[in-house]
Amino acid sequence: MSLLTVKENMVMVNNGNIDIASSIANNNVVFDTKELNLWYGETHALKDINLKIKENEVTAIIGPSGCGKSTYLKTLNRMVELVPTVRTTGEISYKGQSILDKSFKVENLRTRVGMVFQKPNPFPKSIYDNIAYGPRIHGIRNKKILDEIVEKSLRGAYIWDEVKDRLKENAYGLSGGQQQRLCIARTLAIEPDVILMDEPTSALDPKSTLKIEDLVQELKKDYSIIIVTHNMQQAARISDRTAFFLDGEVVEFDVTDTIFTKPNDSRTEDYISGRFG
Numbered sequence: 001m002s003l004l005t006v007k008e009n010m011v012m013v014n015n016g017n018i019d020i021a022s023s024i025a026n027n028n029v030v031f032d033t034k035e036l037n038l039w040y041g042e043t044h045a046l047k048d049i050n051l052k053i054k055e056n057e058v059t060a061i062i063g064p065s066g067c068g069k070s071t072y073l074k075t076l077n078r079m080v081e082l083v084p085t086v087r088t089t090g091e092i093s094y095k096g097q098s099i100l101d102k103s104f105k106v107e108n109l110r111t112r113v114g115m116v117f118q119k120p121n122p123f124p125k126s127i128y129d130n131i132a133y134g135p136r137i138h139g140i141r142n143k144k145i146l147d148e149i150v151e152k153s154l155r156g157a158y159i160w161d162e163v164k165d166r167l168k169e170n171a172y173g174l175s176g177g178q179q180q181r182l183c184i185a186r187t188l189a190i191e192p193d194v195i196l197m198d199e200p201t202s203a204l205d206p207k208s209t210l211k212i213e214d215l216v217q218e219l220k221k222d223y224s225i226i227i228v229t230h231n232m233q234q235a236a237r238i239s240d241r242t243a244f245f246l247d248g249e250v251v252e253f254d255v256t257d258t259i260f261t262k263p264n265d266s267r268t269e270d271y272i273s274g275r276f277g
């Protein structure tokens with residue numbers, strides 16, 4: 001959803017005509033989660049999750065440590081299956097296709113849904129080869145095309161000007177904030193629809209954090225972004241909607257402004273005002 005549409009919707013809310021959060025129809029829904037439950041062995045980590053994530057929005061997931069934020073994010077690209085004891089029930093559909101179904105090709109999902117982690121994790125390769133890695137795996141060998149993808153991805157992650165003269169240098173020589181933007185560029189190179197970000201700025205200084213926040217605002221024009229954050233100000237600054245998780249449940253999911261100014265549930269209020277977590 002464009003900023004304009006968000007504003008239009010907010011006007012409608014203000015006029016009292018429509019409750020935008022409860023009126024999310026199925027159009028523009030990128031991930032629809034229904035009655036999702038997940039267990040790690042005996043640990044019931046996600047409980048009856050129902051969430052509709054909208055396209056071209058930034059959705060923030062907040063909540064105290066251990067409440068299931070990362071687990072939920074990793075079910076969206078099925079990375080959670082790498083843990084052998086995991087069992088799920090319920091449904092997640094990505095653009096109408098049921099992704100938990102074993103017949104759904106997980107490789108297809110991973111090219112549509114990119115992920116950025118808490119700690120920047122560039123490969124021990126050159127800046128260029130970090131970005132070209134995914135496209136090469138997808139069979140692109142043409143040097144001119146790869147050059148174009150590398151430049152476009154680095155520009156998209158607002159790091160091109162900082163690295164354009166050192167593309168052959170090892171990515172480990174970049175600062176932490178630059179490495180994180182490089183990892184975002186690497187994700188963009190596979191042209192996903194959705195970018196999952198798990199606390200992408202928690203290892204960064206305030207200046208690099210602001211750069212990533214600005215970048216997220218830019219990226220939502222073309223991508224749907226789901227970001228886990230412990231930073232309330234960050235969620236308030238950059239997200240359109242916020243889901244508050246607690247003990248494996250979604251306590252509240254609404255327009256970010258509502259979550260931070262007039263939450264429905266007292267537990268949300270307690271959390272955002274720093275009373276626990």
Ligand SMILES: Nc1ncnc2c1ncn2[C@@H]1O[C@H](COP(=O)(O)OP(=O)(O)OP(=O)(O)O)[C@@H](O)[C@H]1O
Nearest residue numbers: 040043045063064065066067068069070071072083
């Ligand atoms: N690989 C695993 N095996 C067993 N239990 C796990 C595993 N990963 C997570 N859990 C458990 O699942 C629950 C949710 O964990 P998760 O990592 O999703 O929380 P989180 O909200 O991301 O926390 P944090 O804010 O600390 O990152 C916790 O009880 C955790 O101990």
Ligand SMILES: [Mg+2]
Nearest residue numbers: 069070071198
């Ligand atoms: Mg986590």
